[in-house]
Amino acid sequence: DGGITQSPKYLFRKEGQNVTLSCEQNLNHDAMYWYRQDPGQGLRLIYYSQIVNDFQKGDIAEGYSVSREKKESFPLTVTSAQKNPTAFYLCAGGDADYGYTFGSGTRLTVV
């Protein structure tokens, strides 16, 4: 089945450590997105990419980095500069005409 696959489902990070969240798609979408969701909150845009080898900062990009070397993949790295990384991270692909498909999310916890 086509879709957006995120891994791992749960991730634990120690203080000062960088971690990378995986997002893969087989829907052939040009555009992909990363969102952060905090408990009881809406979704805030971290980064998005409209084409391979190009990406833009969203509303809360500080402490995060991304790459888009392949159309199918859009990994997100949570760096040690992100002071409050505990959250639910959602990856999506799509556009305004087609609609946007979301992955099942990665729950990141600082230990």
Added chain:
Amino acid sequence: GDSVTQMEGPVTLSEEAFLTINCTYTATGYPSLFWYVQYPGEGLQLLLKATKADDKGSNKGFEATYRKETTSFHLEKGSVQVSDSAVYFCALGTSNTGKLIFGQGTTLQVKP
């Protein structure tokens, strides 16, 4: 900039009651509008969408009409079920920016 405003939750209804969740938007272009649903611990699922003014999106008994004159996209269902309990997000996307912008979400709880 573009934005979406949803009614505050939580919304608590009895089974078979009528549901309305209000959503209004601000956009400089001609956005597409979406409703997503999120069940506990899961990602977002597309519930319905409308890509131009006066379009009506519908799915699983839910409906919403794209009203350009009132910049609204209210979600309605005639008879809710316990299984409809979830968080509902209104969102807009525009081709020029490529971004999908969300409202804050509205929690719906349906009691038997």
